[in-house]
Amino acid sequence: MTEPALAKCLDDGLSPADWLALLNQRIFFWCDAEGLARLLGARANRSRAVDVLVADTLGLARAYAHRIELSPINTGATLRKPARRGPSTFTPLLELSFEDWSRKRGRRDRILEVTVIGGVPDIARYVKEVRCVSPASLDAFE
Numbered sequence: 001m002t003e004p005a006l007a008k009c010l011d012d013g014l015s016p017a018d019w020l021a022l023l024n025q026r027i028f029f030w031c032d033a034e035g036l037a038r039l040l041g042a043r044a045n046r047s048r049a050v051d052v053l054v055a056d057t058l059g060l061a062r063a064y065a066h067r068i069e070l071s072p073i074n075t076g077a078t079l080r081k082p083a084r085r086g087p088s089t090f091t092p093l094l095e096l097s098f099e100d101w102s103r104k105r106g107r108r109d110r111i112l113e114v115t116v117i118g119g120v121p122d123i124a125r126y127v128k129e130v131r132c133v134s135p136a137s138l139d140a141f142e
Contacts, residue, residue, distance in 0.1 A: 005078035011086030019085065023075060026115040029055070035074075035112060040133055054129040060120065061093070067117045068093040070101070072109040090115065 003016040010019055030036040040050055061068060069090035073083040091101060093114075102109065120126070 001076050001078045005082060009078060009082040009084055011084055011088075014086055022087075026069075026117055027119040028075075029114040029116075031111050031114060049132055049134040052131045052133050053123065053127050054131060055123070055126045056128050060116075060126040063126075064116050064120060065093050069115050069117065070111045071113040071115065073112055075113060075115075 006016045006019060010016070014022075030039065036052065039045065040052075069092050071089050071091075073085065073089060075085060075089060091104075096104065098111075101111075
């Protein structure tokens with residue numbers, strides 16, 4: 001993500017600093033192995049091993065539902081055809097059913113990121129597994 005690219009895709013009068021502050025308030029989770037594989041296969045990550053935390057999603061969602069927001073885009077990606085983004089990019093988990101979210105976002109959108117505002121200080125409670133994913137084992141991750 002670069003500031004010039006970010007500035008071109010922000011809505012609602014946000015500056016790049018505003019967007020970065022919004023992102024830095026959160027912890028991010030991928031919804032599926034496909035999104036995680038794309039992140040791990042990105043040029044910046046390809047050559048290093050990464051620890052991946054596999055979480056008890058239902059337990060975490062029950063505990064943090066009031067602070068969870070959903071996004072249909074990779075909110076940190078701005079290099080290739082960046083999607084428009086602003087405060088409405090994030091939808092509070094408890095605000096809409098998935099069906100209502102789909103109608104609001106459009107049928108083609110899917111949930112790409114799950115974010116928890118303020119982080120998950122007791123994440124260890126929800127971790128089911130820690131996988132060390134190396135570039136050689138990336139294909140086997142899914």
